[in-house]
Amino acid sequence: MTDLWYLLLLIALYAITHALVVGLGRLGGSP
Amino acid sequence: MSPTLLFVLLLLVFLALLLLATRPLGNYIAQVMEGRPNFALKLGGPLEAALYRLCGVDSRRDMPWREYAIALLAFNVLGALIVYALQRLQAYLPLNPQHFAGVSPDSSFNTAVSFVTNTNWQGYAGESTMGYLVQMAGLAVQNFLSAATGIAVAIALVRGFARHNASGIGNFWVDVTRSTLYLLLPLAVVLALALAGAGVIQNLDGYRDATTLEKLTYQNPRTDAAGNPLKDAQGNALTETATTQTQTLPMGPVASQEAIKELGTNGGGFFNANSAHPFENPTPLTNGLELLAMFLISFALTYTFGKLVGDVRQGWVVLASMIILFVPLALLGFEIEQHGNPAITAQGVDAAPSALQAGGNMEGKETRFGIAASTLWTAVCTGTSTGAVNSAHDSLMPLGGFVPLFLMQLGEVAPGGVGTGLYSILMFAILGVFIAGLMIGRTPEYLGKKIESLEMKLASIFILTTPFAVLIGTALGVVTAAGRAGIANPGPHGFSEILYAFTTAANNNGSAFAGLSANTPFYNVATGIAMYVGRFWPIVAALAIAGSLAAKKRVPVTEGTMPTHGPLFIALLIGSILLIGVLTYVPALALGPVVEHFMLGGAAH
Numbered sequence: 075m076t077d078l079w080y081l082l083l084l085i086a087l088y089a090i091t092h093a094l095v096v097g098l099g100r101l102g103g104s105p
Numbered sequence: 106m107s108p109t110l111l112f113v114l115l116l117l118v119f120l121a122l123l124l125l126a127t128r129p130l131g132n133y134i135a136q137v138m139e140g141r142p143n144f145a146l147k148l149g150g151p152l153e154a155a156l157y158r159l160c161g162v163d164s165r166r167d168m169p170w171r172e173y174a175i176a177l178l179a180f181n182v183l184g185a186l187i188v189y190a191l192q193r194l195q196a197y198l199p200l201n202p203q204h205f206a207g208v209s210p211d212s213s214f215n216t217a218v219s220f221v222t223n224t225n226w227q228g229y230a231g232e233s234t235m236g237y238l239v240q241m242a243g244l245a246v247q248n249f250l251s252a253a254t255g256i257a258v259a260i261a262l263v264r265g266f267a268r269h270n271a272s273g274i275g276n277f278w279v280d281v282t283r284s285t286l287y288l289l290l291p292l293a294v295v296l297a298l299a300l301a302g303a304g305v306i307q308n309l310d311g312y313r314d315a316t317t318l319e320k321l322t323y324q325n326p327r328t329d330a331a332g333n334p335l336k337d338a339q340g341n342a343l344t345e346t347a348t349t350q351t352q353t354l355p356m357g358p359v360a361s362q363e364a365i366k367e368l369g370t371n372g373g374g375f376f377n378a379n380s381a382h383p384f385e386n387p388t389p390l391t392n393g394l395e396l397l398a399m400f401l402i403s404f405a406l407t408y409t410f411g412k413l414v415g416d417v418r419q420g421w422v423v424l425a426s427m428i429i430l431f432v433p434l435a436l437l438g439f440e441i442e443q444h445g446n447p448a449i450t451a452q453g454v455d456a457a458p459s460a461l462q463a464g465g466n467m468e469g470k471e472t473r474f475g476i477a478a479s480t481l482w483t484a485v486c487t488g489t490s491t492g493a494v495n496s497a498h499d500s501l502m503p504l505g506g507f508v509p510l511f512l513m514q515l516g517e518v519a520p521g522g523v524g525t526g527l528y529s530i531l532m533f534a535i536l537g538v539f540i541a542g543l544m545i546g547r548t549p550e551y552l553g554k555k556i557e558s559l560e561m562k563l564a565s566i567f568i569l570t571t572p573f574a575v576l577i578g579t580a581l582g583v584v585t586a587a588g589r590a591g592i593a594n595p596g597p598h599g600f601s602e603i604l605y606a607f608t609t610a611a612n613n614n615g616s617a618f619a620g621l622s623a624n625t626p627f628y629n630v631a632t633g634i635a636m637y638v639g640r641f642w643p644i645v646a647a648l649a650i651a652g653s654l655a656a657k658k659r660v661p662v663t664e665g666t667m668p669t670h671g672p673l674f675i676a677l678l679i680g681s682i683l684l685i686g687v688l689t690y691v692p693a694l695a696l697g698p699v700v701e702h703f704m705l706g707g708a709a710h
Binding site for chain 1: 170171174175178179182185186189193210211213214217218559562563566630633634637638641642645646649
């Protein structure tokens with residue numbers, strides 16, 4: 075269970091950063 | 106010869122050797138990263154092509170910035186998952202002659218993020234935690250790949266300036282492969298052989314027990330079940346007396362890891378004592394080689410930058426700014442440590458240098474290196490994002506501790522980590538031309554590209570993310586019981602320990618102030634998040650700027666264009682870096698090393 079918690083944390087950090095890529099892409103409309 | 110003169114000579118020789126290598130190595134990096142035919146590409150071409158075929162990579166594909174960023178993020182999170190799994194499963198895996206148990210989940214998370222982000226902060230002691238498979242297949246591999254990631258981002262950003270009306274900024278897979286295959290691997294092989302020849306150990310043996318001639322009595326810190334130090338009512342650490350006549354000599358493949366540890370500005374030591382350990386860094390010669398390795402690629406990349414944007418003067422300006430920031434802080438660190446501790450000299454202790462002693466503050470320093478080579482190392486390992494140490498930073502004088510803290514807080518740009526130093530200082534360059542543009546009332550330009558609203562928003566995200574992670578993290582460390590539990594030295598020094606931990610984590614440096622018991626769930630999670638945010642959020646912003654710049658057309662140079670290849674721009678760039686660094690961190694620094702400095706002065710009287 076503890077492993078699952080840390081793996082989820084890692085995936086969550088990735089997902090937030092991925093969302094940042096998408097968000098910044100929309101911000102500028104750059105290719 | 107006075108110690109100061111000796112230090113200045115050491116510094117000059119060090120910089121001169123690096124400057125000799127900057128142009129040829131920078132030229133070589135430009136060639137291999139842009140795929141211009143040379144002997145290395147000819148030699149490694151078949152292997153490179155085979156790797157692409159194996160992984161299904163279309164090496165001719167030019168990626169838009171979002172695709173580049175997502176490839177980078179996915180590659181790195183996959184690396185973190187592998188390092189996590191290797192640590193958790195090491196008890197069942199080969200090459201573990203010490204039969205170490207699996208690493209705890211929180212420490213595995215922290216270490217996985219730490220090595221993937223090029224931070225290499227270590228909450229664990231390598232020789233008592235990690236088997237050889239984890240060291241080699243997990244940590245050393247990430248030493249290469251995290252450095253390659255930094256170089257890839259720097260080159261992608263430079264392409265943003267160099268290209269015009271382009272939709273792509275390069276191919277992430279090609280950039281990572283080429284920087285690993287043609288730059289990091291060959292340099293690491295040569296350095297590893299040199300280090301092994303000079304006395305750094307390299308083997309896969311089990312540890313050896315040696316019986317010492319005398320019985321050793323020492324004070325062992327007492328900890329609770331969670332690993333936190335036990336303290337008395339006054340908050341002082343509790344210890345217990347222990348004796349032993351056996352010394353265990355750790356072994357391992359050290360030279361191969363040591364080489365990339367310095368070249369890739371990683372810094373994670375094979376042993377807990379890092380480069381103060383005689384098996385990692387036995388002599389002044391190995392110390393010199395490791396010092397040079399830390400700066401080598403970051404210096405060369407500035408020339409690569411100039412070469413790729415078609416004006417090598419731009420690269421020299423960036424390098425000059427890095428050196429001008431670095432030298433005074435290195436000198437300050439040396440002078441403070443050589444001056445010694447006033448509270449000790451007030452008691453009649455002779456701290457003057459002589460033929461028989463180094464003088465000054467030798468606490469926490471190795472006698473084989475002395476004050477000059479220790480303080481130069483401290484400045485080099487924090488001016489880059491290396492974080493390897495050859496002395497105990499916790500034992501530096503208060504203002505001696507200010508030097509590495511401030512070098513990191515400037516954003517790791519003097520000269521910074523491999524790739525990270527270059528792309529970080531280019532963000533400050535964008536900020537600098539924007540400020541200059543405001544002053545003269547013109548749309549700012551840099552290297553023929555208009556710096557507009559979008560670039561400034563992205564540069565602001567880049568520059569503010571790291572201070573955000575440092576200051577929020579430090580505040581959490583101070584206000585929570587779990588954060589305060591790790592402090593071994595109450596008062597301003599304890600505050601410095603927490604500030605240092607989050608500064609080193611968010612700036613992806615990795616050096617430790619020690620004194621802080623950081624291998625606890627709170628610090629493993631908090632610094633892990635700081636490392637991830639401090640690494641990848643700025644990278645995303647930098648790649649977004651690269652994409653935006655690459656798509657722009659080049660504007661012609663006119664009489665109104667501010668020149669960015671001369672002393673005025675150097676002053677502007679340094680001013681921007683100092684302005685951000687000082688305004689952001691002075692209050693925190695005042696509560697830590699500055700207060701401690703004045704308290705020490707008061708105690709001496």
